[in-house]
Amino acid sequence: MYYYLLSISYDGLNFFGFSKQKNNNLRTIENTLINAFKKILKNNFFTIRGLSRTDKQVHALDQKICFESSIEIKSAKSFQLTLNKILNPDIVINSFKQIFNKEKFFNYKKKLYCYNLMNINQKNALNYRYFYFLDFKFSYWNKVKLQKIANLMVGKHNFYHFITLSKPMQKNIIRKIQKIKIKKIKSSYIIKIYAESFLHHQIRYLIGALIDCFFNRISKSELIKLLNEPLIESFSKKQKKFFLVPGRGLTLTKIFY
Numbered sequence: 233m234y235y236y237l238l239s240i241s242y243d244g245l246n247f248f249g250f251s252k253q254k255n256n257n258l259r260t261i262e263n264t265l266i267n268a269f270k271k272i273l274k275n276n277f278f279t280i281r282g283l284s285r286t287d288k289q290v291h292a293l294d295q296k297i298c299f300e301s302s303i304e305i306k307s308a309k310s311f312q313l314t315l316n317k318i319l320n321p322d323i324v325i326n327s328f329k330q331i332f333n334k335e336k337f338f339n340y341k342k343k344l345y346c347y348n349l350m351n352i353n354q355k356n357a358l359n360y361r362y363f364y365f366l367d368f369k370f371s372y373w374n375k376v377k378l379q380k381i382a383n384l385m386v387g388k389h390n391f392y393h394f395i396t397l398s399k400p401m402q403k404n405i406i407r408k409i410q411k412i413k414i415k416k417i418k419s420s421y422i423i424k425i426y427a428e429s430f431l432h433h434q435i436r437y438l439i440g441a442l443i444d445c446f447f448n449r450i451s452k453s454e455l456i457k458l459l460n461e462p463l464i465e466s467f468s469k470k471q472k473k474f475f476l477v478p479g480r481g482l483t484l485t486k487i488f489y
Contacts, residue, residue, distance in 0.1 A: 234304045235334055238297035239326040240265075244290045245361050245480055246322045251285050261286070261323065265297070268318045272311070277302040283487055284343065287433065289479035291362065294326070294486045298337040305330070342410060344426050344486040347439050347477070351419040363420065364481035366443070374446075375416045381445045382412040382423070384452060385438055389459040392466035394438050394474065395431040405463070407431060424485075433476060440475035450474075 240261075248258040256263065265280055283296040305311045312328040319325070331337065352365040368374065388408040395405065410426040423442075425435055444450045458472060 234301045235331045235337070236299040236301070236305065236308070236328060237331045237337055238299055238328050240295050240297055240323065241293045241326055242291065242295070242323040243361065244286060244288070244292065247288070249286060249288045249290070250282050250295070261295070264319065264323060268315055269299070271318055272314060273301065273303070281337075283337070283340065284484050286484055287436075287479050287482075290482045290484065291480075292484040295484055296337065296340070296487045298334060300334070339489065341488045342426050342428050343430070343484065344424060344488070345430070345435050346483050346485045347423040347425070347435065348481045348483070349421045349423065354419045361480055362483070364439075364477050370416065370419045370421060372416060375414055375421055378421065378423075378442060378446055379412075379414045381442055381452065381455070382414060384456055385409055385442070385459065386412055390461050390463055390466060391431055391434055391438075391459075392461065392463070393458045393472045394434055394441060396433040396437075397471070398432065402431075403463075405431060405466075407434070435482060436477045436479065437474050439477045439481075443477070444474055 242261055246259065247264070248260050250261040252260055252262045252266075262280065262282065269278055269280065278299065278301045280300075281298045283298075284292070286292055286295065308328045308330060312325050315325050315328075348363045349370075350359065350363040350365055351370050352367045355363075355365050386409050388406060390405060391407055392405050407429065408427060410428070411424075412426075413424045415422045415424065423439065425438070441450065441455060445452060445455050
């Protein structure tokens with residue numbers, strides 16, 4: 233078998249997430265890629281695997297794909313160009329290179345996701361695809377306030393109250409947020425979140441909790457308590473649900489090797 237590492241970007245608003253769905257009529261990144269590969273490889277065996285299973289409407293600038301093929305691709309550049317001609321403009325193969333084993337694909341260091349917030353008065357027919365809009369002043373001092381709240385989420389925590397639990401319920405819900413950095417650009421904030429891995433809806437619930445705390449709908453002390461709650465206590469109670477911010481504001485920006 234031959235192995236290839238791809239970097240791809242896509243506008244997630246046009247897709248029902250990365251992973252294939254039971255309903256094959258739903259357009260997903262995985263299905264779209266498989267159909268494009270089939271047009272080139274015909275009946276030759278291949279598999280693809282994404283490193284991050286982004287949700288519905290979530291975008292990516294650097295999603296990583298492991299492509300396993302029964303035949304060798306003689307020219308990676310030519311193959312990349314052909315794929316991009318087949319694919320619609322809302323999904324692009326950024327790079328395509330051969331690797332010598334699948335282990336290299338999984339040996340990444342961290343992921344960077346960015347969530348985009350913007351003042352509602354700046355909304356237009358183009359930027360609505362990539363921002364979540366709020367009605368408050370996007371000032372330097374409000375950015376500082378948000379950053380202080382975000383700092384409470386950095387480190388190793390129990391994210392029981394900040395995820396969508398799977399069935400059967402997963403037990404490994406301790407994760408480490410390496411860094412959160414908020415950048416102000418005119419009337420918008422870009423919230424950069426670094427971690428090795430994330431749980432289902434974790435980032436979107438954390439942004440919802442960040443906003444709730446900013447508007448004093450939850451206190452900092454309560455937020456700290458939830459993040460540091462003993463697991464045995466969490467599993468014995470109902471989740472405290474925060475607002476799940478829209479997927480369109482979230483972008484998988486970079487996967488670092």
